[in-house]
Amino acid sequence: xxxxxxxxxxxxxxxxxxxxEPRRTLVDVLRHDLGYTGTHVGCExxxxxxxxxxxxxxxxxxxxxxxxxxxxxxxxxxxxxxDQEHLSPLQEIFSSSHALQCGxxxxxxxxxxxxxxxxxxxxxxxxxxxxxxxxxxxxTGYQNILRAVRxxxxxxxxxxxxx
Amino acid sequence: MTRAGRTLRVEDPxxxxxxxxxxxxxxxxxxxWLRVVRSPVAHAILRExxxxxxxxxxxxxxxxxxxxxxxxxxxxxxxxxxxxxxDDHLQPVLARxxxxxxxxxxxxxxxxxxxxxxxAAELVAVDYEELPTVLDLRxxxxxxxxEMGYGDVEEAFANAAHVTRxxxxxxxHSAVPxxxxxxxxxxxDGRLEIWGTTKVPHFxxxxxxxxLGIPVEQIHLHTADxxxxxxxxxxxxxxxxxxxxxxxxxxxxxxxxxxxxxHLVATNxxxxxxxxxxxxxxxxxxxxxxxxxxxxxxxxxxxxxxxxVADLTLSMLPGPYxxxxxxxxxxxxxxxxxxxxxxxxxxRYEGTFARxxxxxLAAHELGLDPLDLRRRNLLxxxxxxxERALSAIGTTMTIDAGDVGGLLERTxxxxxxxxxxxxxxxxxxxxxxxxxxxAVFMEKSGLGPREYAWVDLLPSGEVRVRAGATSLxxxxxxxxxxxxxxxxxxxxxxxxxxxxxxxxVPEGVGSWASRSTVLAGNAVALAADRVxxxxxxxxxxxxEVDPADIRSSGGRFAAAGSPERAVSLAELAGRSGGFSxxxxxxxxxxxxxxxxxxxxxxxxxxSGGVRILGYFIGYEVGRAVIPELVEGQLVGGAAQGIAGxxxxxxxxxxxxxxxxxxxxDYLVPTAGEVPxxxxxxxxxxxxxxxxxxxxxxGEGGAxxxxxxxxxxxxxxxxxxxxxxxxxxxxxxLREAVAGRVVASGRPRPD
Numbered sequence: 082x083x084x085x086x087x088x089x090x091x092x093x094x095x096x097x098x099x100x101x102e103p104r105r106t107l108v109d110v111l112r113h114d115l116g117y118t119g120t121h122v123g124c125e126x127x128x129x130x131x132x133x134x135x136x137x138x139x140x141x142x143x144x145x146x147x148x149x150x151x152x153x154x155x156x157x158x159x160x161x162x163x164d165q166e167h168l169s170p171l172q173e174i175f176s177s178s179h180a181l182q183c184g185x186x187x188x189x190x191x192x193x194x195x196x197x198x199x200x201x202x203x204x205x206x207x208x209x210x211x212x213x214x215x216x217x218x219x220x221t222g223y224q225n226i227l228r229a230v231r232x233x234x235x236x237x238x239x240x241x242x243x244x
Numbered sequence: 245m246t247r248a249g250r251t252l253r254v255e256d257p258x259x260x261x262x263x264x265x266x267x268x269x270x271x272x273x274x275x276x277w278l279r280v281v282r283s284p285v286a287h288a289i290l291r292e293x294x295x296x297x298x299x300x301x302x303x304x305x306x307x308x309x310x311x312x313x314x315x316x317x318x319x320x321x322x323x324x325x326x327x328x329x330x331d332d333h334l335q336p337v338l339a340r341x342x343x344x345x346x347x348x349x350x351x352x353x354x355x356x357x358x359x360x361x362x363x364a365a366e367l368v369a370v371d372y373e374e375l376p377t378v379l380d381l382r383x384x385x386x387x388x389x390x391e392m393g394y395g396d397v398e399e400a401f402a403n404a405a406h407v408t409r410x411x412x413x414x415x416x417h418s419a420v421p422x423x424x425x426x427x428x429x430x431x432x433d434g435r436l437e438i439w440g441t442t443k444v445p446h447f448x449x450x451x452x453x454x455x456l457g458i459p460v461e462q463i464h465l466h467t468a469d470x471x472x473x474x475x476x477x478x479x480x481x482x483x484x485x486x487x488x489x490x491x492x493x494x495x496x497x498x499x500x501x502x503x504x505x506x507h508l509v510a511t512n513x514x515x516x517x518x519x520x521x522x523x524x525x526x527x528x529x530x531x532x533x534x535x536x537x538x539x540x541x542x543x544x545x546x547x548x549x550x551x552x553v554a555d556l557t558l559s560m561l562p563g564p565y566x567x568x569x570x571x572x573x574x575x576x577x578x579x580x581x582x583x584x585x586x587x588x589x590x591x592r593y594e595g596t597f598a599r600x601x602x603x604x605l606a607a608h609e610l611g612l613d614p615l616d617l618r619r620r621n622l623l624x625x626x627x628x629x630x631e632r633a634l635s636a637i638g639t640t641m642t643i644d645a646g647d648v649g650g651l652l653e654r655t656x657x658x659x660x661x662x663x664x665x666x667x668x669x670x671x672x673x674x675x676x677x678x679x680x681x682x683a684v685f686m687e688k689s690g691l692g693p694r695e696y697a698w699v700d701l702l703p704s705g706e707v708r709v710r711a712g713a714t715s716l717x718x719x720x721x722x723x724x725x726x727x728x729x730x731x732x733x734x735x736x737x738x739x740x741x742x743x744x745x746x747x748x749v750p751e752g753v754g755s756w757a758s759r760s761t762v763l764a765g766n767a768v769a770l771a772a773d774r775v776x777x778x779x780x781x782x783x784x785x786x787x788e789v790d791p792a793d794i795r796s797s798g799g800r801f802a803a804a805g806s807p808e809r810a811v812s813l814a815e816l817a818g819r820s821g822g823f824s825x826x827x828x829x830x831x832x833x834x835x836x837x838x839x840x841x842x843x844x845x846x847x848x849x850x851s852g853g854v855r856i857l858g859y860f861i862g863y864e865v866g867r868a869v870i871p872e873l874v875e876g877q878l879v880g881g882a883a884q885g886i887a888g889x890x891x892x893x894x895x896x897x898x899x900x901x902x903x904x905x906x907x908x909d910y911l912v913p914t915a916g917e918v919p920x921x922x923x924x925x926x927x928x929x930x931x932x933x934x935x936x937x938x939x940x941x942g943e944g945g946a947x948x949x950x951x952x953x954x955x956x957x958x959x960x961x962x963x964x965x966x967x968x969x970x971x972x973x974x975x976x977l978r979e980a981v982a983g984r985v986v987a988s989g990r991p992r993p994d
Contacts, residue, residue: 102359112268113271117262119261119262120262121268121422121471123471124504124906126505126906126907126908128907129504129907129912160261160262160263163260163261165257165261166257168261172261176256176257179250179253181256182880183259183422183469183470183717184255184258184264184469184471185266185421187259187260191260210915210916213914213915214916215914217907218422219472220472222881222921223883224879224920225879
């Protein structure tokens with residue numbers, strides 16, 4: 082079990098080489114081997130989506146993938162969106178929409194919404210609800226998350242919109 | 245800071261950037277990982293725990309059973325209710341001779357990494373001799389009996405023109421925060437450094453010091469972000485002893501992160517009660533008395549909340565109504581299930597369901613509109629404030645001034661409830677099952693006895709607030725920063741808030757029971773007022789004018805009439821070496837907010853599934869420091885309360901095996917299930933017991949959900965009083981609905 086494999090992956094544009102056990106999950110590699118602690122672990126059962134990252138652009142549950150499956154992959158985590166002094170437009174809209182409380186699920190929702198808005202630049206409210214129902218939040222009751230994603234979509238469609 | 249008129253929280257930038265500091269984000273060199281071996285059976289004699297194979301396994305440092313523990317006491321009760329001896333039922337940190345629920349810790353081990361620890365845990369061989377399980381609350385062993393009340397209940401029932409009786413059941417729910425529990429403890433320079441505590445850090449530090457037999461000063465609890473609390477996080481659990489004790493014993497950092505399956509059997513459950521309740525009415529449909537007998541499931545042990553939930557169930561049961569005589573009795577029973585504690589609105593979610601359901605049933609029996617029966621019996625504004633002859637958590641119950649009936653009418657108007665009713669009637673006439681329901685309730689908040697705050701203007705010019713509250717995601721950092729900033733002419737962003745660090749915050753009570761804004765808020769406001777006064781005096785001296793002639797704005801202090809003669813707060817800090825003020829806010833009774841929940845639902849005749857067409861909450865909060873945060877609390881609470889009415893339950897087999905051990909079994913709602921929730925926040929009746937006038941808002945979003953949705957489902961299926969259990973049992977509902985459709989021969993909805 083302790084046999085290790087060499088894995089090369091890119092996280093937020095930085096290339097990393099790690100030696101990992103084959104059973105080690107991608108989220109543990111990201112958090113504990115590489116220090117990207119913005120990605121959170123809520124269930125390890127693939128249900129809650131707190132660990133959502135983008136793997137080659139697609140949202141995935143990083144608790145359900147092994148680190149070795151990320152060989153040669155391009156991974157994007159919440160740390161790649163914007164830092165505390167320079168939040169991305171989506172992060173800003175989450176804040177002004179009160180789309181977070183404890184913030185534990187928030188990185189997962191941000192990554193999910195990032196991919197969703199890229200693929201659905203003009204989503205309907207039903208499409209937003211459907212997509213955001215992939216992840217769990219226990220604090221907000223979701224309404225402000227849905228509102229934030231709506232506003233983010235509208236801001237992209239019409240950049241003059243006040244976020 | 246605000247944008248587009250919306251307040252921005254000071255917590256947000258770090259959380260949005262993935263720079264929060266949750267306990268699992270902290271890793272220390274040389275750290276060991278702890279794994280708990282838990283009982284797979286509900287009730288058994290612990291014959292033997294064989295740790296030899298686990299001890300011999302690779303990368304395992306030590307395996308510990310109860311036999312290896314020092315002579316320690318069981319985990320004590322934090323919230324004592326007078327005259328309730330509970331010592332015999334407290335939980336040991338590791339099971340010694342008997343296990344009493346699936347999930348009870350029987351051994352712990354330390355390994356070099358969490359994977360190795362989990363592997364080794366499977367090698368611990370335990371010989372269990374299984375014993376019978378009694379899951380029925382009425383047949384279970386009793387741990388405590390509570391009784392309270394006033395007035396002549398027997399006479400009231402004897403003279404009643406009408407009596408309504410019914411039995412109601414509330415299932416087992418729990419908070420299930422998105423972050424599980426976790427703890428990291430590290431010995432360093434003769435002290436224990438600990439991350440992962442919250443809620444009541446100072447109390448827990450005293451408990452840990454007592455159990456370890458060391459002075460409290462040798463324990464340093466650090467600030468950590470917490471992924472939701474809702475009652476369950478931050479209480480003292482077995483792991484809160486085991487992790488620090490093993491760190492001290494091995495002289496290495498020890499980390500434990502609960503996994504989700506563990507969480508669902510190890511962290512407090514809540515809610516599970518049976519109510520046998522009756523109400524007596526006179527000929528004018530006025531309440532004469534309520535009597536309620538409650539069976540309250542405590543699970544396998546009494547944990548840190550003692551009998552608090554049963555106590556609150558009884559004391560809050562009469563709620564916002566005029567109840568001339570009342571008797572509440574509660575049997576706190578032990579069953580072979582996960583032990584229980586509080587969960588958002590403890591006792592009120594349950595009691596509101598029982599009382600409001602009873603009123604709906606009574607209205608049906610009396611041929612009245614359920615709203616009219618409530619209007620007749622709600623306490624009127626000229627009856628308030630009212631001292632009710634009940635004690636809640638050991639405090640005198642003085643119900644604040646307010647106007648519950650007024651809030652009911654305003655909420656009905658704002659929600660468009662009459663239109664919901666018309667819509668329901670119209671659609672029912674088309675053969676669909678659509679209905680409406682209402683619940684009115686009283687909440688409680690602001691439990692004392694005290695909270696501490698420090699406001700420091702540091703020589704650097706930085707303004708720092710420290711308080712005994714803790715951050716659980718509710719936005720308390722923003723609230724406290726705002727209250728201090730308002731008094732110092734600053735922006736909330738200019739204020740640093742320090743919570744939960746026992747070196748920086750010398751004393752504190754904590755964040756629970758919707759108390760933070762009331763207690764810590766008032767303490768911070770008082771301390772900030774004093775710092776503002778000191779700054780004004782220093783400015784007067786610097787500008788050589790009378791303090792009464794100082795005008796302050798935007799962090800600058802100027803002489804009246806000559807704004808060019810001014811000095812900034814930062815300059816004053818630099819000159820004077822800074823100022824500090826310490827305040828303790830004390831209060832001997834709680835403040836009682838109140839609210840109204842309205843629901844509009846449709847029941848699917850094929851599946852029995854319930855779809856929420858509309859949901860609305862009216863809530864009197866006294867004063868909202870930041871209305872967006874109050875709204876967030878109410879909507880978030882409603883999501884939990886609605887899920888408790890329709891989805892969530894910890895079910896068990898007859899031999900005590902839990903059926904919900906993943907998030908695929910315990911159904912936390914998604915954005916697909918939580919409907920839009922309308923909110924009316926009123927600030928018409930500031931609390932008279934605190935200078936800010938605030939009342940707590942953490943729980944009222946959940947409190948009325950079970951009652952309102954049950955009423956709406958009854959109405960939809962045309963069977964008043966039919967729903968008697970939460971979550972509403974789907975098979976039963978399907979049966980009721982199917983019979984209805986066949987009997988009436990109505991067409992199915994499209």
